[in-house]
Amino acid sequence: MLSGVRLAVVGIPGHRRVTMFRDAVLAAGLAEPYVVSWRDVLTGRELHVPEGSLLRLDSPGEDAETDALLRGPGDPARVGGGASWYAAFTAGLERVAAIGGVRLLGDVREIAVMFDKRRCHAVLSAAGVPVPLAFAISSYAELRAEMTRRGWARVFVKPVHGSSASGVIALHARGDRVQAVTSAAWGAEGGLFNSLRVRTYTSHDEVRQIVDLLAGDGLHVERWFPKASFGGKVFDLRVVTVAGVPTHAVVRMSRTPMTNLHLGGQRGDLEVVRSRPALWERVLEVCSRVAACFPGSPATGVDVMVGADWRSVMVAEVNAFGDLLPGLGDISGNGRDTYAEQVRAILPGAITPDATIAAARVL
Numbered sequence: 001m002l003s004g005v006r007l008a009v010v011g012i013p014g015h016r017r018v019t020m021f022r023d024a025v026l027a028a029g030l031a032e033p034y035v036v037s038w039r040d041v042l043t044g045r046e047l048h049v050p051e052g053s054l055l056r057l058d059s060p061g062e063d064a065e066t067d068a069l070l071r072g073p074g075d076p077a078r079v080g081g082g083a084s085w086y087a088a089f090t091a092g093l094e095r096v097a098a099i100g101g102v103r104l105l106g107d108v109r110e111i112a113v114m115f116d117k118r119r120c121h122a123v124l125s126a127a128g129v130p131v132p133l134a135f136a137i138s139s140y141a142e143l144r145a146e147m148t149r150r151g152w153a154r155v156f157v158k159p160v161h162g163s164s165a166s167g168v169i170a171l172h173a174r175g176d177r178v179q180a181v182t183s184a185a186w187g188a189e190g191g192l193f194n195s196l197r198v199r200t201y202t203s204h205d206e207v208r209q210i211v212d213l214l215a216g217d218g219l220h221v222e223r224w225f226p227k228a229s230f231g232g233k234v235f236d237l238r239v240v241t242v243a244g245v246p247t248h249a250v251v252r253m254s255r256t257p258m259t260n261l262h263l264g265g266q267r268g269d270l271e272v273v274r275s276r277p278a279l280w281e282r283v284l285e286v287c288s289r290v291a292a293c294f295p296g297s298p299a300t301g302v303d304v305m306v307g308a309d310w311r312s313v314m315v316a317e318v319n320a321f322g323d324l325l326p327g328l329g330d331i332s333g334n335g336r337d338t339y340a341e342q343v344r345a346i347l348p349g350a351i352t353p354d355a356t357i358a359a360a361r362v363l
Contacts (some may be wrong), residue, residue: 107296
């Protein structure tokens with residue numbers, strides 16, 4: 001066991017994220033990681049972390065009790081409440097940042113930016129990272145007026161503080177015709193709920209209701225970027241960077257505009273992209289530039305869209321906790337999963353020469 005090194009994690013006890021991180025820590029010869037529950041962080045309980053620990057921040061998602069602390073009581077499957085969630089989440093991040101006697105693995109300010117689509121888009125754009133043109137709206141009427149003014153027939157409408165495609169709408173509107181593709185569904189007693197089935201709405205009144213309901217938490221609108229396809233499905237990539245270096249990737253394919261795996265998307269053949277050297281190098285270069293925008297973050301999950309021309313790329317999202325890719329091999333050939341790669345990056349002297357500068361920034 002490596003003496004003098006103790007890792008801890010803020011997460012959901014028992015969740016597979018924490019379990020996979022624990023397994024990677026133990027496999028590296030380190031002591032059992034100490035777990036701080038997000039529930040304790042959000043309820044104001046005293047936080048005890050062994051002094052000298054390296055403290056990792058992980059996702060507060062997929063836990064009903066934690067969701068209620070972030071958004072307030074209600075069905076965890078409901079859509080909306082992003083503004084309340086974000087306010088409580090960032091307050092929790094500040095509580096964690098105030099813990100004394102530990103070294104925080106992750107910049108809470110950067111995490112806050114990645115969970116704000118408007119701010120994240122602005123940071124990427126300012127750094128020259130290719131992102132779709134975008135604007136903000138507060139109503140359906142404003143959305144349609146701005147689309148008309150810009151001459152855009154297709155857009156993606158995204159809740160500013162959403163994740164996992166919750167409330168995201170792929171909208172095609174021209175004249176009197178409208179088509180909205182989303183995983184949001186109406187509940188039996190009203191209100192929108194996340195569904196595992198993507199559906200299409202073509203009624204102006206219904207689309208207006210959906211957009212106006214979501215607008216209360218803020219909406220970020222991006223111009224539609226036509227994506228490449230193969231096998232009759234469009235695709236994009238989730239690329240994980242560790243210590244500033246792209247280390248893992250998965251192709252996500254779908255017959256709908258939403259490629260998220262939990263919405264029916266499928267893992268595709270990464271070699272379809274890697275077999276095009278110029279394109280693959282462009283993807284890696286763009287992901288490295290994204291990671292450089294967040295030098296205090298040990299890892300990022302970058303959602304990259306490949307254009308229909310098979311040359312251009314755009315960044316759709318940057319995920320602070322986008323490293324959960326079970327069963328996925330790395331793209332560098334070393335056989336480590338995303339958690340083992342991160343553990344290796346934080347162990348003294350256990351990083352590759354190419355990652356030395358980036359890792360120094362993280363630690």
